[in-house]
Amino acid sequence: MNKQRATAIGFAAVLLWALLAVLTVGTAPTPPLLLNTICFTIGGICGLIWSALSGGLGMLRTVPLRVYIFGTLGLFGYHALYFSALRMAPAAEAGLIAYLWPLLIVLFSGLLPGENLRPGHVIGAFIGLAGAALIISGGGGGFQAEHAAGYALALACALIWSGYSVLSRVMGDTPTQSVSVFCLGSAALSLPLHLMFEPTILPQSPTGWVAILVLGLGPVGLAFFVWDIGMKRGDIQILGAASYAAPLLSTCVLVFAGVAPMSASLGIAAILVTAGALVAARASLGRSR
Known part of the structure; x- marks a missing residue:
């Protein structure tokens, strides 16, 4: 697989993650850790089926334990916090703050061997943070402490x-x-924590179950596999730049679904977060050339 194809495959994850926020809202009132358990079980089982069909099931025995611990904690930690954030703050604002990760990928990639930060990376970071600050301030209405x-x-x-x-x-x-x-x-980490700290509340409608199923198959399933391919075999700088479409796509989906209202401050914040990420990506791409 060449680098261009791997990068394109990785971008498919961005399109899937644009649905993460609206689907998470659709699963309410299912608590975050229970949602983690169900969705990751769906994604993991589907992944094992694909591994068996592709003849790669045997390779799982060769993976070091530390890699499994690293990957499990990464996926578990992110989604446990993400689902919780969307339960504790407005979906659009929380989603846009969480989507600072493309900007941070570009910044952190400068720490990889042979890579260094350039002024454009720092400038882009500040622009992105300005967008996050606008979200938190409510567009000038002051810091909303109840959502901190x-x-x-x-x-x-x-x-x-x-x-x-x-x-x-x-x-x-x-x-x-x-x-x-x-x-x-x-999923295995989420289940005991759910039993200890959360009430067991399942979706109250068929729509909620459909949202959970789609989450497990797409944003909390297939997306991780294609993203892994993109990160390991694709162009991490180009893929990082392409990921900056995620906050705008996610917000547009939320507004279109009627979950979040369209507002000038939300639009400006999305533009700032995206613009900051693009400035940082431009610096990385300029260095590559």
Whole structure:
């Protein structure tokens, strides 16, 4: 597989993740850890079926335990915090803050061997943070303290996922089939924590169950496999730049679905987050040339 094809495959994850926020809202009132358990079980089982059909099931025995721990904690940590953030803060605002991860991927990629930060990376970071600040301030209405915990969890999501993605590049020889174990491991971590800390509340309508099924098959399933291919075999700088479409796509889906209202401040914030990421990506692409 050449680099261009791997990059295109990785971008499919961005399109799937644009549906993550609206589908998560559709699963309410199912608590976050229970949602983690169900969705990752669906994604992991589907991954094992694909591994068996592709003849890659045997490769799972060759993967070091530390890789399984790393991948499981990355997937589990991100989604446990993400689902919680969307329960504790408005979906559009929390989703956009969490979508600072493309910007952070570009910044963190400068720490990889042979890479260095350039002024454009720093400038882009500040522009992106300005967008996040606009979201948190409510477009000039002041910091909404009742949503502070949700904002903090969303920011933690961005840090965890960007770190996971960049470190995946370092482990490029690990087979993509290992993502199946990451998913099942995340489900195994989520279940006991759910039983200890959450009430068991399942979707109250067929629509809620459909949202969970689609989450498990797409944004919390297939997306991880194609993203793994893109991070390990594709162009991480180009893929990072392409990922900046995610916040705008996610917000547009939320507005179209009637979950979030369209507002000037939300639109400006989305533009700032995207513009900051593109400035950082331009610096990376300029260095590559």
